[in-house]
Amino acid sequence: MKEADLVKRCKQNDRRAQEQLYALYADRLYRLAYRYIKSDEEAEDVLMTAFTKIFNGIGNFIYQGEGCTEGWMRKIVVNESLMWLRRSHNFNLTESLEASLPEPDLNAFSEQEAEDIYYFITQLPTGYRTVFNLSVIEGFNHAEIAGMLQISENTSRSQLFKAKTMLKKMLIQEGYHYGT
């Protein structure tokens, strides 16, 4: 079944279509939630809430072409993950950043295997991980991240800088040599 038909039937509260949509996207959306939350049970809860919202809100969703459904669902899962994180973590507890420090190079990091990159990201502390995910993977700027996490832009920049520094250290610990 095509994505457009699936969405149309989901709008009509077709239970089979909803199950098909879940079967099609649940795995990748679970891994998306896990990348933010880093807990199996909590990621499942977040995903359940997100899918409930997806099925309730699909009536208002306007289908605009292949791939837009996944993008819309990813946004819902990210929002649900952030809501969970805001309840359980204080993003403001971070030290200020020295502006003179050079930005870490992630060229070597990007050359890693996909699964390794995913794994390294999930090993970051919550604050670093959240800002790294929002900035590097989802593509939000610092003003947007600050609004989402209710922090200042400087805090967002600081968190991202530290996340990159930590990833570089992780690669060194894994035996990867930077430079000469």
Added chain:
Amino acid sequence: MEPDIQKTIQRKVYAAEMRPTRWQKEKVWERMGMKTKTRSRKPLYFSIAASLVVALLAVKYIYLGYTITAASQEKVLTKETGKPAVQSIDEKPVVAHLKMEPVTPAKVNTSKNHKAVESKLPDASPVKNQDSVGIYFTEVPAVASADSIVYDENTQVAQENGSQRVKVVIGIIPQQEQPAVATRKEKKSKFKFFNSEKEKFPDNATGESKLIIARIN
């Protein structure tokens, strides 16, 4: 961070997320099914229909007024006049057209036949048609025949200009027949919750009736 590096990382992360992983996919779906079970819309439709009916009824009563039925008209008349719209048998009937006419009380006549009564009436001019005349007795004597009719001062005879006379009394309505004034039919119900007034005091219980209706020719 250079845009190319960022895009590479993005693409690799998305690719990693596309790979299946081991998690409780079926359980989550079952839990979600319990939570988001599609509710039937029937109760919603019924409640909408019911509220529409109530709204329409409200609009009808507010803007179009009450539907005039016998019961509602009776209520309105009772409110306006302060008297019950349907007179009970015990009350004197209100005959409006008789009130408008000049009434001359007749003398007390005693006759053995009604022809003698006619000759004693003031004028023998042609009889004017009238619908009915109410004749009241303080005490109703046992009337065996027309010869024994007794006119007393309470008997009223309608006249116009003294030239027309009204011929009174052809016969007597037996008590079993219902008078034309009280025509309201009592509602018969399968379940009797209360005893009606009629059951408590049937017509023949007292053995007396104050009203006799006589037709005027």
